[in-house]
Amino acid sequence: MTSHKRLLGFAFAASDLLVELTPRGTVVFALGSGPVSELPVESLVGTSLFAGVGKASAKAIESVVTGMTPGSRSPAIEVLFAAGTGRVRRASVRLFALPDLAPNLSASVNWEGPAYRLHDPEARAALSPAAFLDRARNVLTAPGAPDGLAVAFVDILGLQAAEALGEAGERLNARVQAALQAASIEGNSTGQLGTERFAMLRDRSINNDLAGEVRELGLSEGLELGVRSSEVDIELGGGSRNTLRALRFAIETCLKDGGLERPELTFSAALSRTIRNADAFRVMVRERGFDLHYQPIVDLKTKAVHHFEALARFRGTNGPTDTIRMAEELALIDSFDIAVAEKALGHLRRKGSGLLKFAINVSGSSLADDRYVQSVLQMTAARPEERRRLIVEVTESAALADVDAANRRLGVLRAAGIKVCIDDFGAGSASYDYLRGLSVDAVKIDGRFMKRLETDPRARTMIGHLVELCASLKLGTIAEMIETQATADILRDLGVDFGQGWLFGKAEIEPRTLPAANDPARRLGEVVGWG
Secondary structure (H helix, E strand, O other), X not given: OOHXXXXXXXXXXXXXXXXXXXXXXEEEEEEEOOOOOOOOHHHHOOOEHHHHHOHHHHHHHHXXXXXXXXXXXXXXEEEEEEOOOOOEEEEEEEEEOOHHXXXXXXXXXXXXXXXXXXXXXXXXXXXOXXXXXXXXXXXXXXXXXXXXXXXXXXXXXXOHHHXXXXXXXXXXXXXXXXXXXXXXXXXOOEEEOOOOEEEEEEEOOOOOOHHHHHHHHHHHOOOOOEEXXXXXXXXXXXXXXXXXHHHHHHHHHHHXXXXXXXXXXXXXXXXXXXXXXXXXXXXXXXXXXXEEEEEEEEEOOOOOEEEEEEEEXXXXXXXXXXXXXXXXXXXXXXXXXXHHHHHHHHHHOOOOOOOOOEEEEEOHHHHOOOHHHHHHHHHOOOOHHHHHHEEEEEOOOOOOOXXXXXXXXXXXXXXXXXXXXXXXXXXXXXXXXXXXXXXXXXXEXXXXXXXXXXXXXXXXXXXXXXXXXXXXXXXXXXXXXXXXHHHHHHHHHHOOOEEEOOOOOOOEOOOOOOOOOOOOOOOOOOEOOOO
């Protein structure tokens, strides 16, 4: 084999590490960067690439090798590569069967991130439940999600004792982690639920002896490990994205209940319950089987009602929070937001509603396309004056995927006369992104700022600065969760325009327009304008 032909093969396999392999996986040539800088790449020659990635990843590579024909190129194979001294490094491997190299193969290895030890922050983050959920989200909602999936729960008994072994224990932990990750979907779909408990997405068609591999790893460091595992098969229902979302939601629900003795049972129950609840939610939205309750929002200076927020109430539940979260996670919120707008408009059209104005919530998910905006404009096309009686509050519970696109859609609503408000400002990390990227009319300050307002000077300072910022942007301000007159007075003195909370009235099935018995000074029947 000439150097020219070999380099020609490497041209097709340009990457961090280029190797030539025999059909049995032995490295006969290597060029580029190895897994760690202190190991020269030449040291790979004569070793087995299969041994370097662990048994599960080796089987994945071997299964690809056996099906390759001259001139073929494999898809990327995700592996965890043993990087020496108890470290692991994630890699993506592609194989190339060039006729001039036959029977040998060219392989490209792309390193993804640095090599890490189990106890490094990066390694802990890679195994965190949050990282596991992110990987599950990507795997389960990607086009062409694989069939034959299972969620496996694996207990490595004795792994905690390895911490007392010092360097050997650290090395063992890293190698166990590598084995679990490499046996999971795409080589990185494992999460750690406890010191000895893991969850992983697994392909049921791959029958590797994970328990035997983990035991061998323990014996190599002089420690006997026990492995106990159980799994729940996932029926994707023909690849339905709704089923995939239900699965992800069930995984998250299960992980929130950490320390479970039988997580597989909880997961199975959570999945069944999620699918039942999703079906019931669809029926409820279709039949409009929910109620809207209306909570007054008042002018803090005059105590006159400014508008009412329409709050969804679901029959037979303790509160709307979990239901709304489920609807957002399962992509059911779009139809619900439209149904809320329809119901609120229906109330505005009742005889005697006068000049009532309603604020309706819209999830960030509903602003991902034009359907919501088009629906609201169509509902009000015959009565465009109603648009001036609507306020749309954009919630941060489901983040906006494209702030610029959402701003264009909200701009259409504002151009039609509908006011727009950022809801729960300060509750999440995206609040200032929304303020910077969305053209709105008002900001509703998250109620958690109100809890310590009377005793915490910092809370008052923060709200004061926020009011100044909003004033410079010509935005109105609304404070929620006001429960005492002292809090209302402080907010008024800080320059907050409007207030909402039990001090002014709870949410009721009908907007209350009569004065409260205990506060005759409040003019709840008066409705004022935005100016």
